[in-house]
Amino acid sequence: MSVSPDLSTAPHEPHWPEIRAWLQANPQTLLDDRSLLEEVGLKPHGRNVVEFGRAALTRLEEVAEREADARKRIESIARANFAAQTQTHVAALDLMEARNLSDLARRLDAVAQGRFGLAGAAIALEKPGGVPFGWRGLEVGGVDGLLGEHGLTWLGQNFAGLNLFGAAEAEVKSVALIRMSPAFPGSDLSTRHALCAFGSPEEEGFTSTMGCELVAFIARVVERTAERWPILS
Structure with missing residues (x-):
């Protein structure tokens, strides 16, 4: 007859390898203790048969919840991307209906606020040369000063001196x-x-780690639409 180890008199807390080895040597002791099996989530069915239902089901439920949460996040991102793309395409149509350069600037500001929830949008043009009504004027080298000599885009915090809005x-x-x-x-x-x-x-709203494909697309529409008309002095 096996005898349970006297853990209360041990000089230190028992280590799992010791407990595991003892259970392997005396499995029937655990199988006969139905209340302990139920406490750890196991259900005995006769001798030498243990159902892992509760413990296994709990693990499966946790996995299912994680997968459901991940799926919801993916679906939410996909819906947001689709909505943004749809608004971008509608905005492009609005811009292409502009009647002149001033109307183009007005429409850009309107779609930025109405369709994208932004505070505003503006078009800035470097001198020398005329600047259409409703556009912002920049001194020579102003674009390179903001984006760098070869920079195409810049996203980040607003800064003093920009004054475009x-x-x-x-x-x-x-x-x-x-x-x-x-x-x-x-x-x-x-x-x-x-x-x-x-x-x-x-x-x-705009950060350096953010993709800029949609605003870049809008900018290209503005650029090509603006080329319809000459700048009147």
Whole structure:
């Protein structure tokens, strides 16, 4: 007849390898203790038969919950991406219906606020040369000064001195700046350095780690649409 180890008199807490070895040597002791089996989530069915139902089911439920949560997150991201793409395509149609350069700037600001929940949007154009009504003027080298000589985009916190959003400037916490090079009909210059700027009222609305494909697409639509008309002096 096996005898349980006297753990109360041990000089130190028993280690699992010792307990495991003892259980392997005396399995019937555990099988005969029905209350202990039930406490650890096991259900005995006669001699030498133990059902792992409760413990196994608990683990399966936990796995199922994790998978369901992951699926919900993926579905939520997919819905958000689809909604953003749809709004972007509708915004592009709105911009292409512009009647002139000033109307283009007005429409860009309107779609930024109405369709994307931004504080505003603006078009900035470098001198020399005329600047259409409703556009922002930049001094020579202004675009390179904001994006770097070869920079195409910049996303991050708004900063002092940008001043592209007019009355909405105080609301803008983060910005996306996209380089443009429109070629206006009748201009002596082949292209002009320009910016398409978007301002978000949220600190994390635009960050350096964020993809900018959608705002870059809008900027390209603005650039190509602007090339329909000459700049009137």
